[in-house]
Amino acid sequence: MATNKRRKLNVTESSPTMSAFALRKKLLNQQQAAPTPTTKDKSNVDLTIPSAPDVVKTTKTRSSKKAKGPNIQAAPTDENAPSAKFKSSLLDNQPESEDALPDTSRALAGSPSPSIVEDDETPVMLNKALPLQLSNFQPSKSNYRTRKDGMTILKLSDGERIVILGNYGIRVTSSEITINGAILRNSSKVHWVYAPHCHALPVIRCSDAANIELHPHPDSADLRALGRLSPQFRKLWNDSNPSKGDKTIQSNPTFQILYTSADGPKRTMLQDLVSPPEWNREVAKFVNTSNSKPCSVMITGPKSSGKSTFGKILANRLATEKSSGSKQHTYRGVAVLDIDPGQPEYCVAGQIALVFLTEPVFGPSFCRPLPSLEFEIIRSHALASISPASDPELYLEAAMDLMTHYRNALGRYPLIINTPGWIQGTGLDLLTSLITNLRPTEVVYMSESGPAEAVEALQESCKVTRFSTLPSQSSQLTSRTAAQLRSMQTMSYFHAKPREASNDRVQFERNPRPLTAIPPWLVSYRGPNRGIFGIMCYDYQAPLDLLADAINGTILAVVGVESLKALRYSEERIKLCNDATANMMDIDDANDESQNTAILSFQDLAGKKITETPEGIPFIDTTDGTTLDPRYSHSLGLVLVRGIDVENGLLQLLTPLTGETIEEVTSKGGEIVLVSGKFDAPSWAYTEELYYQSHGEVDEGADLDEAQEGTSEGSDDENDNYAVRADATTVPWVEILHGNQKRGAGSKVWRVRRDLGRAGNGTN
Numbered sequence: 001m002a003t004n005k006r007r008k009l010n011v012t013e014s015s016p017t018m019s020a021f022a023l024r025k026k027l028l029n030q031q032q033a034a035p036t037p038t039t040k041d042k043s044n045v046d047l048t049i050p051s052a053p054d055v056v057k058t059t060k061t062r063s064s065k066k067a068k069g070p071n072i073q074a075a076p077t078d079e080n081a082p083s084a085k086f087k088s089s090l091l092d093n094q095p096e097s098e099d100a101l102p103d104t105s106r107a108l109a110g111s112p113s114p115s116i117v118e119d120d121e122t123p124v125m126l127n128k129a130l131p132l133q134l135s136n137f138q139p140s141k142s143n144y145r146t147r148k149d150g151m152t153i154l155k156l157s158d159g160e161r162i163v164i165l166g167n168y169g170i171r172v173t174s175s176e177i178t179i180n181g182a183i184l185r186n187s188s189k190v191h192w193v194y195a196p197h198c199h200a201l202p203v204i205r206c207s208d209a210a211n212i213e214l215h216p217h218p219d220s221a222d223l224r225a226l227g228r229l230s231p232q233f234r235k236l237w238n239d240s241n242p243s244k245g246d247k248t249i250q251s252n253p254t255f256q257i258l259y260t261s262a263d264g265p266k267r268t269m270l271q272d273l274v275s276p277p278e279w280n281r282e283v284a285k286f287v288n289t290s291n292s293k294p295c296s297v298m299i300t301g302p303k304s305s306g307k308s309t310f311g312k313i314l315a316n317r318l319a320t321e322k323s324s325g326s327k328q329h330t331y332r333g334v335a336v337l338d339i340d341p342g343q344p345e346y347c348v349a350g351q352i353a354l355v356f357l358t359e360p361v362f363g364p365s366f367c368r369p370l371p372s373l374e375f376e377i378i379r380s381h382a383l384a385s386i387s388p389a390s391d392p393e394l395y396l397e398a399a400m401d402l403m404t405h406y407r408n409a410l411g412r413y414p415l416i417i418n419t420p421g422w423i424q425g426t427g428l429d430l431l432t433s434l435i436t437n438l439r440p441t442e443v444v445y446m447s448e449s450g451p452a453e454a455v456e457a458l459q460e461s462c463k464v465t466r467f468s469t470l471p472s473q474s475s476q477l478t479s480r481t482a483a484q485l486r487s488m489q490t491m492s493y494f495h496a497k498p499r500e501a502s503n504d505r506v507q508f509e510r511n512p513r514p515l516t517a518i519p520p521w522l523v524s525y526r527g528p529n530r531g532i533f534g535i536m537c538y539d540y541q542a543p544l545d546l547l548a549d550a551i552n553g554t555i556l557a558v559v560g561v562e563s564l565k566a567l568r569y570s571e572e573r574i575k576l577c578n579d580a581t582a583n584m585m586d587i588d589d590a591n592d593e594s595q596n597t598a599i600l601s602f603q604d605l606a607g608k609k610i611t612e613t614p615e616g617i618p619f620i621d622t623t624d625g626t627t628l629d630p631r632y633s634h635s636l637g638l639v640l641v642r643g644i645d646v647e648n649g650l651l652q653l654l655t656p657l658t659g660e661t662i663e664e665v666t667s668k669g670g671e672i673v674l675v676s677g678k679f680d681a682p683s684w685a686y687t688e689e690l691y692y693q694s695h696g697e698v699d700e701g702a703d704l705d706e707a708q709e710g711t712s713e714g715s716d717d718e719n720d721n722y723a724v725r726a727d728a729t730t731v732p733w734v735e736i737l738h739g740n741q742k743r744g745a746g747s748k749v750w751r752v753r754r755d756l757g758r759a760g761n762g763t764n
Contacts, residue, residue, distance in 0.1 A: 132261040132270075134258045134259060135257060136159075137259075150254075151214065153214075154211070154212050154213075155210075155211050156210045157209055163203055163257070164201070164202075164255050165197060165255065165270070167192070167193070167194055167255060168193055168195075168216065168254060169191065170191050171189065171191070171213045171215065172184045172187065173186060178204075181315075182316035183320045183321070185322075195362075196236035196364065198478055199478070201270065202272075202273050220253075220254040225510070228691065228692055230684050231691070235265060235268070238253075239265055274474060279310055279471075283313060283317050286314060290318060295414050296414070296438075297314065297414075298434070298443045300419050300423070300431055302423050302446075302472075305446040306473025309473055311416050319334045332413070333410075335355070335416070336415070337352075337354055337417040339352040342486070345365050348489060348490060348638055349386050349486045350384055350677065351557070351635055352380065352383065352395075352399065353635075354377070355378065356413070358374065358376070369492040370493070370496045370508045372508065381401065381635050382677075383538075386486065386679070392429075397631075399434060415440075417440060423454045428453075431461075432458065439465070442466050443465050443467045445467070445469045448470070490684075493656060494685070495511050496511075496656045520643075521653040522651075525617050530649075532618070532671075532673065533561065533610075534619060534620040535551065535673070536620045536626075536628070536675050537622055538677040541622055541623055544611065544612075548617060548644055552641055553641060554679065554681070555638050555680075556641060556674040556679075558655070559628055559636065559672070559675055560665035561670050562633055562668070567620070602671055609621060640655070687731075690734070
């Protein structure tokens with residue numbers, strides 16, 4: 001009977017091919033074990049030489065039952081260690097010693113392991129991969145030294161690389177190194193690096209022998225103290241508690257050199273930052289082009305394709321590239337147009353900004369919530385939303401205004417434009433409009449797999465612009481979702497406090513106390529001398545009797561209104577105001593009189609455009625969809641409404657802004673407007689006090705890992721599974737669910753799906 005099934009043929013002759021297990025065993029046998037012995041100089045107390053651990057070491061097998069006593073030791077010390085059965089199969093016919101298995105190659109350790117069939121033909125699946133080798137630096141007495149002040153001095157050889165977890169400062173004392181695309185040369189400058197394991201860890205590389213210094217981070221404790229206020233900030237750094245006999249422990253608590261992925265904290269996925277060769281070639285081409293004339297590069301692509309990573313690598317390289325004909329290296333600077341309101345790199349979510357970088361930046365956005373010595377915000381605009389879908393017209397206007405300021409003030413510097421990952425429907429239309437209006441010299445699409453309609457539309461809009469595609473970033477596992485990273489960035493912003501700049505230090509510090517312990521600003525909203533001109537609502541206008549409840553406990557944008565034109569007032573009224581201003585300029589004390597005229601103009605508008613709520617809050621009517629014109633206004637930052645004192649007519653606001661920032665606007669005749677929109681709800685602020693009180697009582701081992709299971713991005717119940725042992729009956733906007741308790745139907749926020757211009761909406 002004929003059949004299409006394939007049958008297994010018994011071949012008596014030996015096959016030239018080799019099974020996966022035999023090939024692996026052959027490769028392991030061919031490698032020579034060369035472990036670096038641990039040596040210590042007892043005569044010098046400053047000298048500490050950790051040993052680079054082997055990838056796999058022989059240990060006792062784990063018991064099949066769960067250990068009840070504290071004296072039972074587990075075989076693998078990390079989740080990434082191989083199973084006992086797999087190690088026993090690898091160690092078959094091998095000498096029983098600690099160095100039986102040498103360090104495997106990176107390709108071998110990173111490749112997926114096939115199933116193993118033993119003599120009894122029982123398949124054994126490999127569930128846990130071997131640890132990856134991260135650093136090939138081999139510490140010894142001659143190339144590794146630590147000082148009493150915590151500084152670590154390293155001598156790197158040609159081709160060596162180091163991956164470090166934690167917060168540290170790096171200074172090159174001879175030759176040069178590369179890190180995150182930046183080229184750091186011999187200088188007295190200390191660059192501060194933030195390397196949490198929720199992002200890919202930066203790699204220090206050197207093509208020639210170099211000497212570097214690793215400094216302890218002076219502000220590491222402030223950043224890590226935020227873990228007492230939110231579980232999202234916990235277990236991000238080198239917070240593991242290894243045994244006393246672990247020789248890989250670093251003497252400095254702010255950072256740790258990782259030789260393999262098993263050296264980091266348990267239950268974490270460690271990965272180094274990898275830049276594909278195609279990226280490196282494109283970066284080199286942009287650098288060569290910018291040496292002759294300033295270039296502007298727009299980075300586009302779908303979500304999680306590596307747009308921000310490629311943009312940071314390119315920005316760091318351009319900022320540290322040595323100018324041609326210059327004997328001494330000076331940072332020449334690079335401009336960045338950060339127009340991704342959902343995942344911005346240099347400003348808070350809900351805003352877009354024009355940023356000028358004078359030095360390379362190392363670290364995620366939540367580690368640098370305010371401008372510092374490395375970058376300056378030239379101008380920013382508030383969209384009051386994490387997506388340009390709320391108001392595409394306002395988004396395009398704001399982007400055009402930022403581009404105009406770039407051409408007027410920073411036109412001699414190269415420009416990098418970071419765009420959102422919205423590439424379908426209206427998002428694709430926005431990208432094509434940006435290309436047409438901004439006219440970049442280069443457009444890069446961070447994907448080689450389409451979608452085809454997006455690539456074709458972008459290519460068609462690039463009539464005088466060069467268009468190219470790059471491969472997406474390799475898939476990376478992260479312990480934080482995009483929504484959680486946004487809330488971490490916002491939380492870090494409100495806990496930041498500006499301070500006077502000092503050498504090699506950041507320009508802000510963090511308050512480790514809950515926001516309830518920070519005295520708020522008391523801003524009057526009633527009377528002729530009120531502190532704000534009014535409150536506007538973008539995308540949705542709340543009724544007057546519900547405005548106070550709608551903004552209480554939410555985040556508002558602080559916008560400086562430079563001119564009456566920002567409110568898009570009628571042309572006749574603006575002309576009358578301008579004529580009055582021109583007449584007053586002919587009188588003595590022109591400056592004072594012109595300022596009084598501007599104030600009268602705003603007061604005249606207040607009587608026509610502003611209404612008051614039952615609490616007396618000035619509300620700017622936006623029923624016709626009016627938004628502030630970006631040409632005559634700019635964003636100053638964000639405020640969190642802690643409370644509303646109706647009796648005294650005061651708003652209690654929390655903000656890292658300084659009084660000088662507000663005075664700079666009002667002294668020129670401008671006004672302050674607060675804008676409400678679709679910012680993420682600051683749920684982290686409501687629970688800070690509870691977490692702070694219960695710190696030490698919470699089981700931190702199961703807070704974030706268990707809470708993220710089954711949680712989608714942007715979910716309203718991201719923090720529901722976090723354990724809080726405190727009385728929350730007096731805390732507003734907080735609900736604690738006990739055990740398997742669930743919320744009732746309809747308790748979540750309804751998300752309205754709108755017609756965003758996509759095809760197939762039921763129309764012919």
